[in-house]
Amino acid sequence: MKNKELLTVGELAKLMDTTVRTLQYYDKEGLLKPSHRSEGGRRLYTKKDMVQLHQILSLKYLGFSLEDIKNKLICIDNPDDVVEALNSKEEALKSQIEKLSEALSAVQSLRDEVLVIHEVDFNKYADIIALLRQKNDGYWVIKYFDNKLMTHIRDRFGERPEFGMSIFQKWKSMCDEVVLLKNQKETPEGNKGQELAKQWWSLVMDFTGGDMSMLPELMKFNNNKQAWTQEMKNKQLIADEFIGKALEIYFKNSGVKSTFSEEEFNELSNKS
Structure with a gap:
């Protein structure tokens, strides 16, 4: 040549x-x-x-x-082999795109939460990231938890993050059920209303682990709905009225009332 x-x-x-x-x-x-x-x-x-x-x-x-x-x-010279290799690469790229999209969404969500928290709190950042990695759409509630509530959550669910996630999903599900019962003209004192009150109180006990000092913390969280997601804010407003009445009846019928003072019982019934 x-x-x-x-x-x-x-x-x-x-x-x-x-x-x-x-x-x-x-x-x-x-x-x-x-x-x-x-x-x-x-x-x-x-x-x-x-x-x-x-x-x-x-x-x-x-x-x-x-x-x-x-x-x-x-x-390789066989076109079929080339196509097979390209198909394999296509699937790998799709997987990478999906992971990158999830990462981008997580970054954007964390940024939005940081702006709302409006302070440098790496403990909360880490908790939000952990929930985002679990694909738990309840990550937004973290910013409304004070130190006492966050300490309780870490102590109770630190080794069982999936349990904490299931509690949030149950809360959402029961809020949906309250809305459904209201639309069906069911009453708090009816069988369905009382069954839901029982489930709601069981959920509270699962979350608190029976630590009644956590109830005022949950009430503070519930009273701070201004910046909640609009969906959960609307549902919880409906739930507040229905579940408050249903729990009052459930407590009296089940004997739970006896575990509280009259003042604690009235506050719990009105704000649950």
Whole structure:
């Protein structure tokens, strides 16, 4: 082959918009060996080498690793094998896109929460991140919990984050049920209303672990609805009236009232 048909490493790099160092690395790794060398040992490439480099750079752009290109793709000539490899890469890219989309959503959500918290509190940031990683859409409630409530949550659910997540989902579900019962003209004293009151109180006990000192903290959280998500704010406003009346009747009938003072009972019934 005539020398004018050969390309030096610098010429090939310039033509293919890559670097000499890249071509040297491809040579070292056995990915693209120059077809010729000069008497002085300089790398010389043919037009066929240039086509192979184009293939490497194209596949690298598509997201294939150099190891994949070296071991699987460069040597295959069967179109079906190429399609199979591309299909596999497509699925991998879709998975990466999904994960990146989730990460982007988490970053945006955390940013919004930080703006509302309006203070540097890395403990709350960490708790929000943990809930976001669990795909728990209740992450927003964290910013309304004071230190006492947050300490209780970490102590009670630190080793069982899935349990804490299930409590939030139950709360949402029961709020939905309250709305449904109201729409169906059910009353707090009816069988369905009383069954829901029983479930609601059971949920409170699951959350508090029986620690009654947590009840005032929950009431403070419930009274601070101004910045809740609009959906939960609307549902809880409906639940407050219905569940308050239902719990008052449930407490009297079940004997729970005897565990509270008259003042505590009235406050709990009115604000639950």
